Amino acid sequence: MKKLLGILVLGLLLSGNAYAKVKTVEKNENYIILKYSSLLKLKEKKQRKLLYKTMMIAADHCKSVGKNAYWFLGFARGEGNVKRGTYLIDMEVVENLKKYHHRIVCSKDLQIGLKLFKNRVANYNSELNLNIRPREYLIDTIENRKKIPSIKEENKKKKEKNGKQKSEVKKIDNPVEERNKLLISCLKDNRETSIKLRNDECEAYADGKEVDIGDDSGKPNEFSEMSKKNENLKKETSKQDTSYLNDRYWKCYGEMTNAHKARGFHQSNRETSIRVKETVCKAYAKGEELNYEGKR
Numbered sequence: 001m002k003k004l005l006g007i008l009v010l011g012l013l014l015s016g017n018a019y020a021k022v023k024t025v026e027k028n029e030n031y032i033i034l035k036y037s038s039l040l041k042l043k044e045k046k047q048r049k050l051l052y053k054t055m056m057i058a059a060d061h062c063k064s065v066g067k068n069a070y071w072f073l074g075f076a077r078g079e080g081n082v083k084r085g086t087y088l089i090d091m092e093v094v095e096n097l098k099k100y101h102h103r104i105v106c107s108k109d110l111q112i113g114l115k116l117f118k119n120r121v122a123n124y125n126s127e128l129n130l131n132i133r134p135r136e137y138l139i140d141t142i143e144n145r146k147k148i149p150s151i152k153e154e155n156k157k158k159k160e161k162n163g164k165q166k167s168e169v170k171k172i173d174n175p176v177e178e179r180n181k182l183l184i185s186c187l188k189d190n191r192e193t194s195i196k197l198r199n200d201e202c203e204a205y206a207d208g209k210e211v212d213i214g215d216d217s218g219k220p221n222e223f224s225e226m227s228k229k230n231e232n233l234k235k236e237t238s239k240q241d242t243s244y245l246n247d248r249y250w251k252c253y254g255e256m257t258n259a260h261k262a263r264g265f266h267q268s269n270r271e272t273s274i275r276v277k278e279t280v281c282k283a284y285a286k287g288e289e290l291n292y293e294g295k296r
Contacts, residue, residue, distance in 0.1 A: 021036065022050060023036070030116050031105050033101060034101070036099075054104070058102075065106055068107060069139065070113035071090060071104045072113075075088075091126070091128075103124050183254055184253070187253065199278065252284045252292055253278075255292070260293070
């Protein structure tokens with residue numbers, strides 16, 4: 001009877017069920033080490049089932065500490081039980097390929113995970129070369145496999161991102177300068193419109209409002225609604241001397257606008273603000289040295 005039972009047990013081992021359950025060796029907030037063993041070389045299907053179970057346990061543990069589970073893949077260092085250059089998942093193979101230990105890192109992001117991967121653990125001797133950047137990683141499940149960018153690719157991406165952020169910050173940090181550019185551009189592009197009309201529309205345009213600024217410099221038949229209502233004013237002012245509309249005028253006008261906006265005069269009494277700017281900047285443009293409000 002005992003002989004018969006021994007044959008049955010041996011039959012079960014040889015059928016492929018010769019491996020134990022996945023067990024925890026060590027765990028903390030930065031990693032978890034799991035193990036399983038087999039009397040025979042595991043077939044691919046059974047190996048995959050064990051890897052799936054290992055990752056599932058690791059993901060649950062990492063989730064309990066508010067992190068994701070990162071399992072890295074790379075090349076064997078060749079000083080353990082796996083041939084140098086073999087591509088494999090982070091593991092330690094012991095006792096002639098009969099016992100397998102796996103370390104899964106717990107991290108909130110990939111960069112921290114890579115730093116933790118390099119750390120050597122007292123009771124775990126990875127087959128991977130910890131001094132070489134891994135090629136791929138699994139995150140939370142063995143189906144979610146991703147490539148790790150090279151350091152060169154990463155630096156290039158950082159450089160592009162930083163350049164974009166600097167550009168955005170520059171635009172956000174200089175709203176006055178951006179408004180000034182819009183205002184002066186509008187003023188210069190609408191020289192044939194009356195001064196009062198042009199300035200009023202351009203002020204609104206520079207403030208970001210949807211305004212038909214009535215650029216009739218090249219299309220005399222196209223006018224904004226405000227232009228149509230003031231054609232007589234346009235004809236009258238077109239006879240006036242506009243030679244003062246030079247760079248000094250635009251500089252003065254833009255700087256005074258910023259000063260008026262800063263103290264609320266631009267918003268509270270827009271028409272008077274425009275009239276004051278026109279008078280002062282006209283004199284300044286003709287050569288008078290004035291210490292106008294907002295001058296830089």
